[in-house]
Structures are given as C-alpha cells and as structure tokens.
Amino acid sequence: MKLQNLILTLCFAMAAVDACPTLYLSRSNISGVMSSSHGFPRVCGVEYCHNLNCNYELVPARNNSGRGVIVRFDYFNTESYHDFVRLEYINLQGQLVTGQFSGSVGSFRARLPAMQGTPVRMRWNTDSSVNSLGFLMRFHAVPAPPVRRYRLGGMLEVSENGVRGSVRVEKAKRK
Ligand SMILES: *[C@@H]1O[C@H](CO)[C@@H](O)[C@H](O)[C@H]1NC(C)=O
Ligand SMILES: *[C@@H]1O[C@H](CO)[C@@H](O)[C@H](O)[C@H]1NC(C)=O
Numbered sequence: 071m072k073l074q075n076l077i078l079t080l081c082f083a084m085a086a087v088d089a090c091p092t093l094y095l096s097r098s099n100i101s102g103v104m105s106s107s108h109g110f111p112r113v114c115g116v117e118y119c120h121n122l123n124c125n126y127e128l129v130p131a132r133n134n135s136g137r138g139v140i141v142r143f144d145y146f147n148t149e150s151y152h153d154f155v156r157l158e159y160i161n162l163q164g165q166l167v168t169g170q171f172s173g174s175v176g177s178f179r180a181r182l183p184a185m186q187g188t189p190v191r192m193r194w195n196t197d198s199s200v201n202s203l204g205f206l207m208r209f210h211a212v213p214a215p216p217v218r219r220y221r222l223g224g225m226l227e228v229s230e231n232g233v234r235g236s237v238r239v240e241k242a243k244r245k
Contacts, residue, residue: 091107092110099129102210103209105207106203106205121197128189128192128209129189134190136162136184136214137214139210139211140179140212141182143207144177146204148196152172153172156168156192159190161183161185
C-alpha cells in the first residue's frame with residue numbers, strides 16, 4: 071500500500087516536470103535549433119515524450135525583418151495525425167497562416183513569408199500513444215539589409231553637352 075502511494079506520487083511528480091524540448095536561440099534571436107527528443111530536465115530516450123503541449127516563439131515580432139523565415143527539418147518522423155508540429159505566422163497580406171505537419175516525412179524545408187514586425191510561432195503536441203524519433207528543426211530569419219547612411223555635403227561633377235562644372239551640395243542648416 072505504502073509502496074503504491076510512493077509510486078503514485080512519483081508519477082505525479084514526473085508528470086509535473088516540463089518535458090518540452092529546449093529551443094536554443096542564437097544571440098541575435100534570429101536563428102535557432104531544437105531537437106524533439108531533448109527536454110530539460112527530462113529526456114524520453116531517443117524518442118520524444120508523451121503528452122506534450124509545447125509553445126515556442128521562433129522569431130519575436132521585433133526581430134522579423136519581413137524578408138522571410140526559413141525553417142528546415144533535417145528529419146521528421148511523428149505519429150501521423152496524433153503528434154504534430156504546427157507553424158504559425160502572419161503572411162504579407164496580413165492573414166494568419168497555419169502549417170501542420172505529422173507523419174514520416176523525411177526532411178523538408180519551408181520558407182515562410184512572414185510580415186515584418188510579426189512573430190513566428192511553433193507548437194509541438196504529442197498524445198499518450200505511439201511515439202517516435204521526432205525531428206531536428208533549424209530556423210533562421212533573413213536579416214534586414216544594413217542601413218545605408220548618406221552624409222550630406224560634397225561635390226557633384228557634371229560633364230554633359232559640352233558643359234563642364236561642379237555643383238556643391240551643402241549640408242542643410244538647422245534652424
Ligand atoms: C532573445 O530572446 C530571449 C527569449 O525570448 C530574451 O530573453 C532575450 O532578451 C532576447 N535577446 C535579444 C537580444 O533580444
Ligand atoms: C532582435 O531584437 C533585439 C531587441 O530589440 C535586438 O537587440 C537584436 O539586435 C535584434 N536582432 C536582430 C538580428 O535584429
């Protein structure tokens with residue numbers, strides 16, 4: 071009886087542990103990697119854990135330049151229709167787009183045209199039956215091009231229709 075209680079308590083303690091795999095982000099927060107099988111502090115062997123309901127923000131709104139987010143699965147193998155990955159983003163027309171993946175897909179890559187200044191999210195859900203190898207996911211948001219800064223002032227050379235000369239571009243004066 072006592073042993074049974076202990077086992078029951080242990081089971082509840084296990085269930086309470088967050089088994090969601092860790093999403094590793096780069097320092098700039100525009101790229102990262104995640105393996106479905108490695109949750110901290112719980113690891114369910116080489117396969118993923120049961121009963122997961124994990125939510126991630128792959129790219130925060132402020133880090134989305136609007137130039138596309140590339141998501142790549144190096145391998146993908148989950149229980150069809152039961153254990154799935156869902157990618158969610160707002161497209162360039164402002165519509166919410168949801169892509170849901172499950173089954174034995176192998177490897178694939180998707181380029182998400184997510185609107186600038188909106189987040190890209192991922193959900194990872196598993197049920198209590200069959201589990202499998204899962205996936206290795208990598209992503210990166212294409213960064214904004216570097217901002218070109220022009221300095222006011224300088225010479226503009228003109229040589230056209232036999233006219234030669236130079237125009238001086240003055241720095242605008244502050245009032
Ligand atoms: C990156 O994201 C993490 C978690 O979302 C946050 O705590 C951290 O401040 C972010 N770093 C930068 C440079 O935005
Ligand atoms: C992401 O956003 C944080 C916070 O605004 C910023 O410090 C960081 O430089 C951004 N990363 C990129 C690559 O834009």
